[in-house]
Amino acid sequence: GAVVSQHPSRVICKSGTSVKIECRSLDFQATTMFWYRQFPKQSLMLMATSNEGSKATYEQGVEKDKFLINHASLTLSTLTVTSAHPEDSSFYICSAREAAGINEQFFGPGTRLTVL
């Protein structure tokens, strides 16, 4: 089956620093990647959708200058949380879709971000 990896799995950083999270599709080419955030006991919240080679589409209420997304290749997307604050502490999950019209998204294992 399709495998998506995320790195790092867990990160602890100081307030004000930036953190980069990588999402890779290991055995398929992902034309679209999605970034989600999940707070404890809540459902997934879509942050942005990125298509390879184009700018990400951010959901309402998500600051694009704070959450920088780059999808430079068909197998790699990165999310950079800039100037992180404690309220950014959350579980960040990426998913990848192989092609338009194929509905299934394959999820990465998630990254637990804790901002002190």
Add this chain to the structure above:
Amino acid sequence: GQNIDQPTEMTATEGAIVQINCTYQTSGFNGLFWYQQHAGEAPTFLSYNVLDGLEEKGRFSSFLSRSKGYSYLLLKELQMKDSASYLCAVVDSNYQLIWGAGTKLIIKP
């Protein structure tokens, strides 16, 4: 607006059967997913329904009625490892996934 409704929490006994319901109102419909999510982990795929009817896969089955905007996930012969959250998600007309809040399933011995 778009809305997915599922119960917040359910409790069942090991070895029993449980049905988790999901109702939806979305702009268009291109299929419905059920995902399982253990605490601290990412969701894992369980099932996908796009046509009406029942899809059976081992101990898990998923049912869809598009006319009623309704789906359920049926789990048989419950095991302790089935304790998790179960997420219902609908693909809308823009091929975006609309997520329910999830149902936390607690299995008791």
